[in-house]
Amino acid sequence: MSEATAAGRNGDFIVFDKVDKRFGRNVVLDDLSFSVGSGERVTLIGPSGSGKTTILRLLMTLTKPDGGTIKVDRDYLYHEERDGRLVPASEGHIRKVRSRITMVFQHFNLFPNMRVLRNVTEAPIHVLGKSKDEAEARGRELLEMVGLGDKLNAYPSQLSGGQQQRVGIARALAVDPDVLLLDEVTSALDPELAAEVLDVLRDLARTTDMTMLLVTHAMKFARDVSHRVLMFNEGNIIEDGTPEKIFNEPENDRTRTFLRSVI
Numbered sequence: 001m002s003e004a005t006a007a008g009r010n011g012d013f014i015v016f017d018k019v020d021k022r023f024g025r026n027v028v029l030d031d032l033s034f035s036v037g038s039g040e041r042v043t044l045i046g047p048s049g050s051g052k053t054t055i056l057r058l059l060m061t062l063t064k065p066d067g068g069t070i071k072v073d074r075d076y077l078y079h080e081e082r083d084g085r086l087v088p089a090s091e092g093h094i095r096k097v098r099s100r101i102t103m104v105f106q107h108f109n110l111f112p113n114m115r116v117l118r119n120v121t122e123a124p125i126h127v128l129g130k131s132k133d134e135a136e137a138r139g140r141e142l143l144e145m146v147g148l149g150d151k152l153n154a155y156p157s158q159l160s161g162g163q164q165q166r167v168g169i170a171r172a173l174a175v176d177p178d179v180l181l182l183d184e185v186t187s188a189l190d191p192e193l194a195a196e197v198l199d200v201l202r203d204l205a206r207t208t209d210m211t212m213l214l215v216t217h218a219m220k221f222a223r224d225v226s227h228r229v230l231m232f233n234e235g236n237i238i239e240d241g242t243p244e245k246i247f248n249e250p251e252n253d254r255t256r257t258f259l260r261s262v263i
């Protein structure tokens with residue numbers, strides 16, 4: 001479903017410009033530049049350790065780059081000056097950008113001591129300052145949408161992994177983000193439970209114009225929902241194209257080998 005329309009809209013919504021990231025001597029991202037358009041759904045693929053999750057974590061400000069510029073819309077998260085100094089945005093500025101981005105994690109990360117509905121209403125009430133009534137009405141709607149309208153009062157431990165991850169998705173959507181980051185959201189799940197989560201995400205992709213960055217090994221799903229696929233290897237992009245192009249006619253040998261190993 002790679003509609004050129006979505007990719008054509010504001011092609012520079014998320015920008016990574018010459019971004020470096022190291023952990024000790026391990027160079028994880030090496031002078032990485034790419035951009036994502038508003039409303040684009042982009043899947044990051046590549047071998048384990050190639051830096052995909054690090055990109056999502058940089059956008060969440062869960063980790064900092066060692067150099068380069070990261071921008072969301074017109075707002076900088078990090079900015080490298082001409083003299084090479086890396087200038088992080090102010091706390092207030094980062095909070096503003098961060099309020100527009102949410103992430104769904106591989107291991108759900110739900111609040112175990114809170115019931116399902118409260119997991120979903122916590123951020124809208126305490127971060128966005130919504131009223132309890134408004135947050136709960138929207139929370140119910142979202143939980144209905146992910147097929148959990150009858151589990152509002154359950155605790156996470158009473159749910160299957162697939163159900164917990166669907167709560168994770170509802171919780172991420174509850175803050176009305178412009179950007180949704182999905183980090184291997186089904187890799188901790190059995191295939192049957194993974195399938196129900198992917199169905200929810202397929203429906204979401206059909207009905208929203210949110211910008212999405214996905215890290216996934218579910219290649220059929222990636223092909224169905226992405227406008228664009230980026231193949232990573234050793235901290236850089238070695239191939240960038242439509243799902244049709246990358247999955248049917250990859251140009252790079254490394255991409256071909258990788259795809260043979262996962263499909």
Ligand code: ADP
Pocket residue numbers: 023026028046047048049050051052053054055215
């Ligand atoms: P991918 O998502 O492609 O599997 P990651 O972005 O998770 O790759 O990791 C890239 C590299 O960075 C790996 O070598 C990993 O071990 C390393 N790494 C990630 N997070 C940390 C951390 N907090 N401390 C040290 N090394 C890390």
